[in-house]
Amino acid sequence: MPIYEFRCDSCAARFEALVDAGTDSTPCRACGEVAARVLSAPAAPMSLVKGGGEKRRQERRNAQLRERARADFKAARRRAPGPRGR
Ligand SMILES: [Zn+2]
Incomplete structure (x- = not known):
């Protein structure tokens, strides 16, 4: 299972969660509202x-x-x- 970064729309909390691949949202750890997955571009490998x-x-x-x-x-x-x- 991949670790995705999530950001809560309600309280702006950011956290990482181990979820099923392709999961777009997960309950916020801070307030329980729906937190949306942060789609961050993967960083270029250091060798490049x-x-x-x-x-x-x-x-x-x-x-x-x-x-x-x-x-x-x-x-x-x-x-x-x-x-x-x-
Ligand atoms: Zn929240």
Whole structure:
């Protein structure tokens, strides 16, 4: 069962409740009136929210990894020269 956030129209209380999936309203915990489900947009995952600095760091890291992979590939080819090594 999912946890949804509800807001009471009568007393403006906000609370989370474990209810059946798709439930739109539940009795308010404070006053017993009908509390409507708050439809909040899901937050973007933190991995997708990167500042410019973080993005540049990641780019540099990727460049280093590419460089290393290329060096490894060359070293492997030197160790085992095949018909493609020409
Ligand atoms: Zn209420």
